[in-house]
Each structure stands twice: as C-alpha cells, then as structure tokens.
Amino acid sequence: xxxxxxxxxxxxxxxxxxxxxxxxxxxxxxxxxxxxxxxxxxxxxxxxxxxxxxxxxxxxxxxxxxxxxxxxxxxxxxxxxxxxxxxxxxxxxxxxxxxxxxxxxxxxxxxxxxxxxxxxxxxxxxxxxxxxxxxxxxxxxxxxxxxxxxxxxxxxxxxxxxxxxxxxxxxxxxxxxxxxxxxxxxxxxxxxxxxxxxxxxxxxxxxxxxxxxxxxxxxxxxxxxxxxxxxxxxxxxxxxxxxxxxxxxxxxxxxxxxxxxxxxxxxxxxxxxxxxxxxxxxxxxxxxxxxxxxxxxxxxxxxxxxxxxxxxxxxxxxxxxxxxxxxxxxxxxxxxxxxxxxxxxxxxxxxxxxxxxxxxxxxxxxxxxxxxxxxxxxxxxxxxxxxxxxx
Numbered sequence: 039x040x041x042x043x044x045x046x047x048x049x050x051x052x053x054x055x056x057x058x059x060x061x062x063x064x065x066x067x068x069x070x071x072x073x074x075x076x077x078x079x080x081x082x083x084x085x086x087x088x089x090x091x092x093x094x095x096x097x098x099x100x101x102x103x104x105x106x107x108x109x110x111x112x113x114x115x116x117x118x119x120x121x122x123x124x125x126x127x128x129x130x131x132x133x134x135x136x137x138x139x140x141x142x143x144x145x146x147x148x149x150x151x152x153x154x155x156x157x158x159x160x161x162x163x164x165x166x167x168x169x170x171x172x173x174x175x176x177x178x179x180x181x182x183x184x185x186x187x188x189x190x191x192x193x194x195x196x197x198x199x200x201x202x203x204x205x206x207x208x209x210x211x212x213x214x215x216x217x218x219x220x221x222x223x224x225x226x227x228x229x230x231x232x233x234x235x236x237x238x239x240x241x242x243x244x245x246x247x248x249x250x251x252x253x254x255x256x257x258x259x260x261x262x263x264x265x266x267x268x269x270x271x272x273x274x275x276x277x278x279x280x281x282x283x284x285x286x287x288x289x290x291x292x293x294x295x296x297x298x299x300x301x302x303x304x305x306x307x308x309x310x311x312x313x314x315x316x317x318x319x320x321x322x323x324x325x326x327x328x329x330x331x332x333x334x335x336x337x338x339x340x341x342x343x344x345x346x347x348x349x350x351x352x353x354x355x356x357x358x359x360x361x362x363x364x365x366x367x368x369x370x371x372x373x374x375x376x377x378x379x380x381x382x383x384x385x386x387x388x389x390x391x392x393x394x395x396x397x398x399x400x401x402x403x404x405x406x407x408x409x410x411x412x413x414x415x416x417x418x419x420x421x422x423x424x425x426x427x428x429x
Contacts, residue, residue, distance in 0.1 A: 056112055067118040074120045076178070077109055077165070080127030083157050094157050102157055103164035110168020117172075121165055124178035126202070126233070129155045129189055155193070162195035176200055178232050181207065185229065187220045198272065199229035206242040209235070209258050210340040214269035218328060221270030228272035234262040236277035237307035240294040247294060253279075256307035260385050260412060261341070263314060264358045268347040270328040276311045278302040306386070313388030313428060317356070317414065320427045325350040332357065334401060335367035348372065354424065355417045356383075362410035367403045368417070370396070375419030382407060383414040383427045390427040395420055 066073050081088025083095075094102045113119050130153040158177065166173050174197050177186045181204030190196050199220050203213040213231050220229035237259050241251040263274045280295040280302035287298075295302075302308075330337060332346040332355055344366055348355035352374035357366060370378060380393035396402055396417075406413040416427045 051108065060113070060116075063113065063116050063119060067116060072118045072120055074122050075109075075113070076122050076125055077106060077161060078125060080125030080178075080180075083125070083154050084127045084152075094161065096154070096156055099156060099160040102160040103167070106161040106164020107168040108164075110165040110170075110173065112168075114169050119169070119173075121162075121169075121173055121175045122178050122232075123158045123161060123175065126178055126180055127154075128180045128182070129153070129158055129177065155190070159193060159195065162193075166195065174198070176232070178202070181205070181233065185216055185220050187223060187227070187229065197227065199227050200232040201229070202233040203231050203235070203262060203266075204233055205235050205239050205254070206244055209241070209254070210261065210343065211235075212343070213262055214265045214343070214345050217266050217269040217271045221328060230271040230273045230275070231262065231266045232275050233277065234266065234275065235259060236279045236282070237305050238296060238302065239277075239279040243294055253296070256305065256310060256386075257411060259307040260310060260314075261360050263311070264385065264412075264414070265343065265345040265360070267314065267318070268328060268345040268356060268358050270347070274314075276308060278305055278308060310385060310388070313385055316388055316428045317383055317385075317416075320425055321354050321356075321416075321418075322349060329355075329372070332368055332372055333366045334369050335365065335403070338364075353419045353422045355415075357404075357415040357417075359406040359413045359415060361412065362406055363408045364406045365403055366415075367401050368415075370398045370400065370402055370417075373398065373417060373419060375421050377420040379418045379420045379424075380404070381416040381418075381427050383416050384410075385412055385414060386410075388429040390416065390429075392426070 063073050078094060081090050082093045162175050165175065175195050176198050177190055177196060177200060179186055179189065179200065179202055181202040185199050185201040186196060187199040201216045203211045213234065217229055220226065235254040235258055237254060237256055239254050240247050241254060266274055279293060280297050281299045283289060283292045284299045285291055285295045326347055327350050329348045330346050332348060333344055337344045342361050342364065344357060344359060346355065346357040352372060355373055359366065376398055378396045378398055380396050382391045382393060384391065404415055418424045
C-alpha cells in the first residue's frame with residue numbers, strides 16, 4: 039500500500055489484523071461505545087521523536103490519501119468511529135517554537151521549519167473519501183500551550199479542537215485558560231483536553247524523573263478534568279499510566295508504571311469520571327456556558343483556582359471548589375427563580391448533599407465542607423424540577 043521512493047511496496051494490508059479491528063469496533067458498538075481510531079502514531083509521520091520510520095511523508099501524499107481511503111472504506115459500515123490524527127505530535131515545527139519536535143529535529147538536521155500539515159490533510163481527505171463526510175476527525179497534538187485552534191485553524195477537515203495539558207506542566211497547568219480561549223473564538227468548534235495528566239503517571243519524568251515529586255493521583259486528575267469541562271470543554275479524556283500501554287505479562291513495564299493494566303482499571307480516578315458524567319447529564323447541557331463571573335470574590339490561582347459554569351437561561355449553575363473549607367461569593371442574580379436549591383456534589387463518591395434553599399437576593403457566600411479535598415457547588419432554580427445531582 040505504501041511505497042518507497044523507488045516504487046517498491048513497504049507493506050500491504052494484513053487482512054487478519056483488520057478483521058480483528060472490525061470485530062473490536064463491532065463489539066464496542068454493541069456496548070454503546072465509540073472507538074477513537076488513530077490511523078497512525080505520530081512517529082510514522084514526524085520521525086524525529088519515536089522509533090519511526092516515517093512512512094507518511096510530504097513526498098508520498100497520494101499513498102497517504104490512499105491509506106486513509108482504505109481505512110475509511112473498510113470501516114464505513116460502522117457509525118461508532120471517531121478519527122484521531124496527530125498521534126501526540128505537532129503538525130508543524132516553526133522557527134522560534136519550543137517543542138520536543140523542534141529539539142529532535144535539530145538533532146537530526148531536519149531544518150528550522152517543517153510542515154507536516156499536508157500529510158495529515160491528505161490522510162483526512164482519504165478518510166472522508168472512504169468513510170464519507172460524516173467522518174468526525176480530530177487531532178491529538180503534543181503537550182504545549184497551543185490548541186489545534188492555533189496550529190490547524192485553516193484546516194477544514196478538523197471538526198473539533200483539542201489540546202494536551204499533559205504530564206510535565208505541573209499539577210495545576212491552567213488548562214481552563216486554553217479551553218476558555220477556544221470556546222470564545224469567533225468561529226468556535228467544540229474543544230477538549232485530549233491528554234490531561236494520567237492517573238499514576240510520574241510527575242514530569244522528562245528528561246529524568248525526580249522520585250520525590252511522586253505521581254499524579256485521582257485528585258490531580260479531577261482538578262484538571264472538572265476545570266476544563268466547566269471552562270467550556272465539550273468533553274475530556276481520562277487516562278491511566280498502566281492501561282494505555284497494557285502493562286502486564288505480555289508487555290514490559292514502561293513509562294514508570296507501578297502496576298499492571300488490570301489493576302489500573304480499578305483505580306479511583308477512572309470510576310470518578312463516571313460521577314462527572316452523571317453530574318453533567320443530570321442537568322441540560324444544551325446552552326451550558328462557562329461563566330467565572332458568577333464568582334465575585336477571588337477565584338484563586340493554581341491549585342486553588344475556582345471555575346464556574348451555568349445554564350445560559352439561568353436554570354442552574356455549577357462551581358468547582360478545588361479545596362476544602364474554601365469560600366466563594368456568588369452573584370445569585372445571574373440565575374432564574376425566586377428561590378434557589380443548593381447542593382454540594384462529592385466528586386469522589388458521586389453523591390449530592392442537599393444544603394437547602396437560598397433566597398435569590400444579591401450575593402451569597404458559600405464555604406466548601408471541611409474535608410474532601412474538592413467539591414462542586416450546584417445551584418438550581420427551585421422551580422425547575424431538576425433531580426438531585428449525580429447518583
């Protein structure tokens with residue numbers, strides 16, 4: 039399918055492999071699950087970071103498109119596929135940028151400016167030619183302070199934006215700022231953090247890990263996930279450091295993993311992502327907007343940064359308190375109804391705890407419970423008839 043410069047084939051489709059892929063996608067569909075499919079990992083395009091080889095290049099774009107069309111044709115019968123290009127790489131290296139790709143490109147004498155966007159565009163065009171325009175295509179960028187809304191803003195095939203807050207920028211990398219920027223673009227697309235810190239991932243292990251910094255835990259995961267969703271993200275990714283490489287008897291320990299993937303599936307952070315889903319689905323999501331102006335007191339910084347979201351029509355609001363015993367003064371006049379019903383939602387257990395009713399009279403100061411560490415304040419129009427938040 040992919041040819042070298044001399045015209046010789048590098049490989050042809052492995053029928054057994056793609057038969058198995060189809061079975062997995064069909065099984066996921068039977069369980070009501072979508073599959074995010076990466077046609078290739080990034081090192082097969084960018085090459086300087088990873089084992090390579092660079093199979094998909096600017097000098098074989100017809101073959102790249104043919105590969106994308108082959109995948110689209112093969113998987114056309116399935117409606118539960120989301121296509122993800124990029125593979126943890128930047129689509130281009132620009133002079134003056136500060137990325138791992140730039141460092142590796144310099145080591146390999148690849149030049150100061152390299153643009154792989156034509157490769158990804160050809161692959162996307164092939165996917166759409168085979169799968170149809172219904173193909174939902176995103177791009178998984180490298181960890182950095184730039185969203186695809188910046189580096190791929192002119193690409194019509196990109197259906198939603200994404201960024202990677204990652205594992206090396208600190209426990210409180212301000213992902214809410216990146217999401218907020220994307221949400222308020224004049225030509226906004228849905229956006230999300232495609233790779234926040236993974237549970238049990240070593241803290242900033244590059245180039246050498248300092249063991250005293252430890253690992254990201256479920257609290258670290260929750261802080262980033264809740265704050266990105268409340269800042270306006272259309273969704274979020276959860277990852278575990280032993281699950282993504284399937285650490286176990288058949289695969290070596292990698293990336294400082296401390297357990298096998300089966301144990302990783304039982305970790306608290308993964309279970310708590312379900313609680314976030316229950317919380318968000320307990321209230322109407324159409325019309326939900328980020329709105330930190332709900333909080334008229336100091337929002338805090340870093341680990342104490344509060345983030346708020348609300349229904350555009352004022353029927354409810356949710357405010358994430360990353361710390362226990364933390365105060366915030368809320369402008370109740372942004373909400374509807376004469377009386378508000380207030381809840382504390384526990385993101386560790388998924389349980390909503392009724393605070394009581396509050397008259398909608400100007401401003402009101404709430405203090406999160408004295409244990410936790412984190413909580414979500416839920417405020418409802420008492421007449422809206424919403425169910426208790428969460429489980």
